[in-house]
Amino acid sequence: MEIAKLVLSIIDVLAALFLVAVVLLQSGKSAGLSGAIAGGADTFLSKNKAKSWDAKLAKMTKWVAIGFMVITFIICLI
Numbered sequence: 556m557e558i559a560k561l562v563l564s565i566i567d568v569l570a571a572l573f574l575v576a577v578v579l580l581q582s583g584k585s586a587g588l589s590g591a592i593a594g595g596a597d598t599f600l601s602k603n604k605a606k607s608w609d610a611k612l613a614k615m616t617k618w619v620a621i622g623f624m625v626i627t628f629i630i631c632l633i
Contacts, residue, residue, distance in 0.1 A: 556633060559633065560630060560633045563626055563629060563630050563633070564630060566626055567623065567626045567627055567630060570619055570622055570623040570626060571623060573619055574616065574619045574620055574623055577612055577615050577616050577619060578616060580612055581609060581612045581613065581616070582609055
């Protein structure tokens with residue numbers, strides 16, 4: 556049982572570090588009116604590329620967070 560708890564604890568720490576990294580990689584949503592005032596001239600491709608990258612990071616954040624919570628709960632039960 557102790558080996559399983561140790562392995563799950565290591566996976567939990569790695570998941571926590573990965574979760575922090577994924578959250579830090581996401582771009583902020585605070586652009587607001589600055590693009591309209593400054594005349595932001597983004598192309599269609601750059602807008603969609605950023606959105607798809609942010610969408611992937613958001614999905615990854617959700618799944619890693621769920622996995623982190625499940626592993627933490629399992630560790631508490633052991």
